[in-house]
Amino acid sequence: MNRTLNELLRNVIRSIICEEVSTITAYHTSTPKELSTLSSNTGMWFTPQVNLAHAYHRNALRDGARKVFTYVVQITGNILTSEELEKACEDLGIDHYDYVAYLVSNPKQASKHPDTASIVEHTGCDGFVHDDYDPRNFSRDVDSIFVINPAKSVKILEKIVIPPKDH
Numbered sequence: 665m666n667r668t669l670n671e672l673l674r675n676v677i678r679s680i681i682c683e684e685v686s687t688i689t690a691y692h693t694s695t696p697k698e699l700s701t702l703s704s705n706t707g708m709w710f711t712p713q714v715n716l717a718h719a720y721h722r723n724a725l726r727d728g729a730r731k732v733f734t735y736v737v738q739i740t741g742n743i744l745t746s747e748e749l750e751k752a753c754e755d756l757g758i759d760h761y762d763y764v765a766y767l768v769s770n771p772k773q774a775s776k777h778p779d780t781a782s783i784v785e786h787t788g789c790d791g792f793v794h795d796d797y798d799p800r801n802f803s804r805d806v807d808s809i810f811v812i813n814p815a816k817s818v819k820i821l822e823k824i825v826i827p828p829k830d831h
Contacts, residue, residue: 688739690809691717695729704815707775709808716806719799721826734824741790741817749792752783764794775812790817
């Protein structure tokens with residue numbers, strides 16, 4: 665059996681038997697266009713807190729975006745906690761701090777990074793929680809959820825209307 669098929673079978677078995685599939689309600693802010701479909705080849709970030717979604721929305725408007733859209737989504741899959749991500753990085757010899765810094769600095773390349781592929785192969789995960797900047801206070805961190813293949817793991821539930829007073 666070839667290596668790719670072995671990896672695929674191992675990941676399927678791991679997700680069926682070993683790994684818990686979680687369902688998480690989260691939020692995503694998008695600019696400059698509305699989301700009608702979710703990409704399968706570009707990872708996306710989500711926040712688990714509605715108040716942070718409002719803050720990301722406000723910041724995008726303050727930064728000059730003319731159109732900002734915020735959504736409630738449902739994430740389903742094997743999402744690693746930040747501790748599980750840190751352990752996977754340790755197991756693989758990946759510098760966790762440098763990897764997370766790369767993710768938040770290079771969002772369009774994050775799902776294609778070789779370390780992302782190694783983590784997915786090692787854990788069978790669909791995404792993970794990691795530290796990101798707090799949109800209300802850039803000197804603090806908050807949890808952010810990175811989903812590697814949004815088309816597979818994310819369902820848009822509704823678009824949120826952010827009241828003008830919150831801008």
